[in-house]
Amino acid sequence: MGSALASGQLIAVFTGAGSSPLVAVGAAVIDLAPAPVKEFAIGAFGTHDKAVLLSGMAVVLTALAILAGWLSRRGRAPGLVLIVVLGGVGVAAVLGRSDLGRLGPVAAVVSPLVGVAVFGWLHGLAARWIAARAAADPELAADPEIAADLAARPDRRRFLRASAGAAVGAGVVALGGQALADDGDVEAARDAVGPLVPAVPAPAIPRGADFAADGTPTYLTDNADFYRIDIALTVPRISTADWSLRIHGMVDREVRLSYADIRRRPLVARPITLTCVSNPVGGPYISTSEFIGVPLRDLLLAAGVRPGADQVLSTSVDGFTAGTPVDALLDPDRGALLAIGMNGQPLPLEHGFPARLVVPGLYGYVSATKWVVDLEVTTFAAKQAYWVPRGYAARAPIKTESRIDTPGPYALISAREVVVAGIAWAPTKGIVRVDVRIDGGPWQPAELSTEVSQNTWRMWRTRFPVGPGTHTVESRATDATGYTQTERRAGDAPDGATGLPSVFFTVR
Numbered sequence: 001m002g003s004a005l006a007s008g009q010l011i012a013v014f015t016g017a018g019s020s021p022l023v024a025v026g027a028a029v030i031d032l033a034p035a036p037v038k039e040f041a042i043g044a045f046g047t048h049d050k051a052v053l054l055s056g057m058a059v060v061l062t063a064l065a066i067l068a069g070w071l072s073r074r075g076r077a078p079g080l081v082l083i084v085v086l087g088g089v090g091v092a093a094v095l096g097r098s099d100l101g102r103l104g105p106v107a108a109v110v111s112p113l114v115g116v117a118v119f120g121w122l123h124g125l126a127a128r129w130i131a132a133r134a135a136a137d138p139e140l141a142a143d144p145e146i147a148a149d150l151a152a153r154p155d156r157r158r159f160l161r162a163s164a165g166a167a168v169g170a171g172v173v174a175l176g177g178q179a180l181a182d183d184g185d186v187e188a189a190r191d192a193v194g195p196l197v198p199a200v201p202a203p204a205i206p207r208g209a210d211f212a213a214d215g216t217p218t219y220l221t222d223n224a225d226f227y228r229i230d231i232a233l234t235v236p237r238i239s240t241a242d243w244s245l246r247i248h249g250m251v252d253r254e255v256r257l258s259y260a261d262i263r264r265r266p267l268v269a270r271p272i273t274l275t276c277v278s279n280p281v282g283g284p285y286i287s288t289s290e291f292i293g294v295p296l297r298d299l300l301l302a303a304g305v306r307p308g309a310d311q312v313l314s315t316s317v318d319g320f321t322a323g324t325p326v327d328a329l330l331d332p333d334r335g336a337l338l339a340i341g342m343n344g345q346p347l348p349l350e351h352g353f354p355a356r357l358v359v360p361g362l363y364g365y366v367s368a369t370k371w372v373v374d375l376e377v378t379t380f381a382a383k384q385a386y387w388v389p390r391g392y393a394a395r396a397p398i399k400t401e402s403r404i405d406t407p408g409p410y411a412l413i414s415a416r417e418v419v420v421a422g423i424a425w426a427p428t429k430g431i432v433r434v435d436v437r438i439d440g441g442p443w444q445p446a447e448l449s450t451e452v453s454q455n456t457w458r459m460w461r462t463r464f465p466v467g468p469g470t471h472t473v474e475s476r477a478t479d480a481t482g483y484t485q486t487e488r489r490a491g492d493a494p495d496g497a498t499g500l501p502s503v504f505f506t507v508r
């Protein structure tokens with residue numbers, strides 16, 4: 001099993017990480033998992049969901065291999081059947097991917113062949129050892145001295161040595177493949193991008209833009225802390241030299257842009273708050289960055305959007321798709337970007353290097369395609385993006401929401417006064433008011449941070465006198481359209497969770 005998997009990993013270094021049968025099967029599991037399972041995985045494991053999936057697969061494969069090895073004591077059929085069946089699953093998963101070249105299936109085909117060869121060889125050695133043992137007189141074998149001699153027979157030693165060798169060899173091959181894959185090509189391309197200086201800089205961030213000293217997040221999220229959500233089991237590695245963006249479909253003229261073409265255009269920097277439709281009320285999947293890139297509006301106008309088109313289907317190099325309303329992308333006030341940088345740095349690999357989309361006011365799954373390589377101008381009627389047949393809405397504007405960051409859940413407070421602070425967001429509209437109440441009392445307006453952009457979050461804070469005992473605080477946000485965050489509870493499917501965030505705490 002180890003040899004088969006390791007050979008698949010090694011070949012996939014050359015044919016693309018997604019062509020590894022192990023990764024392809026894992027990706028297929030993610031794609032086929034029903035929405036409740038995906039929700040459970042994100043809820044239970046957060047951003048560790050992929051590590052959990054791969055570890056789970058490793059445990060299952062090891063258990064199957066041990067079982068098949070044990071069943072193969074009398075003949076090699078069970079072991080061979082397992083390899084062929086699992087090999088078939090791997091080939092099917094690889095063939096199901098749209099993002100691989102003609103060499104895509106090689107790793108999945110070679111992997112079970114290596115498995116059959118190594119298994120056959122080890123099984124032969126084991127059979128010789130067992131035969132030698134059976135040949136010895138059972139009565140003589142009962143004698144401890146003779147038994148020890150029997151155990152030391154070369155057939156046994158040869159089998160054990162070969163098994164250990166195969167295991168170590170598989171480990172070396174797999175680790176070597178990993179080292180080759182991480183040879184830094186893409187990191188080097190990222191380092192070579194050089195400084196990203198915007199022709200149109202982002203607004204200056206005033207000191208009062210956050211209440212970080214009172215426990216809110218900082219106005220801009222560090223790149224390393226920016227939340228990450230995607231279906232990519234391995235981070236796609238695409239170099240600037242290999243990247244291009246094709247704009248086609250219902251357009252007057254098809255456009256293809258290289259990375260150099262993008263770099264030649266004047267860059268625009270804009271602060272944008274991105275959040276995930278899977279963010280639960282009070283949840284962590286929200287961050288803000290100064291994204292830098294070129295306006296998507298300009299790229300679409302260059303291609304010429306034909307009348308009747310209402311959706312742009314964006315596709316990632318790994319096959320993920322998002323469907324975004326044409327209106328939102330052409331709206332100059334909204335300022336959607338083809339982003340190549342975050343906070344002055346080229347995009348980190350896990351956030352979409354070399355380029356991704358960011359559209360203020362829309363949940364990530366309908367707008368923020370990372371590793372984007374293709375924009376098809378089409379209609380909502382003609383094409384469904386990745387999450388739509390999986391139970392999520394085709395159109396999903398970000399809902400007006402707030403979150404309480406301090407006090408923390410079940411905090412123990414010894415003061416006579418509690419500071420309550422948090423974030424509120426209604427991207428493209430802007431937050432005009434946040435109300436807070438304690439123990440179900442009257443709503444009281446909180447102090448708001450200085451507004452930097454309507455497209456980003458805004459911080460709030462207030463304080464209440466408190467006596468000993470348990471207390472509950474709740475918050476609700478109001479946006480510039482006059483809409484106030486609903487207290488009606490809803491889960492994340494189909495278009496984002498709602499409800500009032502609340503925090504329980506105790507005063508000593």
Ligand SMILES: Nc1nc2c(c(=O)[nH]1)N[C@H]1C(S)=C(S)[C@@H](COP(=O)(O)O)O[C@H]1N2
Nearest residue numbers: 227228229230231276316320364365368370
């Ligand atoms: N290629 C690709 N892009 C993607 C996704 C994905 O699964 N694959 N997920 C989307 C979702 S659901 C969200 S919320 C945002 C998250 O972006 P981040 O990881 O940079 O925070 O990316 C979007 N872009």
Ligand SMILES: [Mo]
Nearest residue numbers: 276277364365
């Ligand atoms: Mo998301």
